[in-house]
Amino acid sequence: MKNKKLANKLDQFLEIHQFKDYCPNGLQVEGVEQVQKIITGVTACQALIDIAVEQQADAVLVHHGFFWKGEDQAIVGMKYNRIKTLIENGINLYAYHLPLDVHPELGNNAQLAKLLGITDRRPLEPWDKRSVGRVGKFEQALSAQQLSERIESALSRKPLHINGGKKEIKSVAWCTGGGQDYINIAAEQGIDAFISGEISERTVHIAREMGIHYFAAGHHASERYGVQALGQWINDELELDVTYIDIDNPV
Structure with missing residues (x-):
């Protein structure tokens, strides 16, 4: 082609x-x-x-x-x-x-949701259908430890968890990569937990003071899956030879 x-x-x-x-x-x-x-x-x-x-x-x-x-x-x-x-x-x-973050089927956020079993997915910012942040729920409530273990199992990387005080996690918002500042919007909506790739110093205080669990899953680790899904689409739909290479990155 x-x-x-x-x-x-x-x-x-x-x-x-x-x-x-x-x-x-x-x-x-x-x-x-x-x-x-x-x-x-x-x-x-x-x-x-x-x-x-x-x-x-x-x-x-x-x-x-x-x-x-x-x-x-x-x-x-x-x-x-x-x-x-x-x-x-x-x-x-x-x-x-951003187009690969937001795509509803192949995007990083969509792929992370599939890996973690998040359902009823919708924009975190309801006024913007292309909101990079997303919100959904788990079929069964999880403890913070259970969600941490699920993230580690899916991404092969132990997340950093900041305890938000809630005993159970049913609702969850997320934004892969460097989307940690969406935690404010999630907390204002009363969501139980927020997942992103990176963490900033301020994120710790926001999570503790606004009562929302925060999980930093790794920028690279949380954004490996959109490009793989797009590559598979290219292979299937356009019949091109596509190979994914993972260059290790601990961040």
């Missing part, structure tokens, strides 16, 4: 025009015209790009790409090395950030 045709299909499928994002979504670095073999991963780091070179891939597809708002625009150092490797080897780079 031609690289720009693939970009158009992904752009439309993920509805990138619906989002004001912190980076460009879609084809970020152009490579060879024909794409057949794709390497996917969470972040377009040098290690992932090097594996794509070794496996003679035509494209890399990630959640975290390049050209973030507020970063230095100069292409030097680490950024230069990454882009140089892509261009010298004719590798296309596709990146989808």
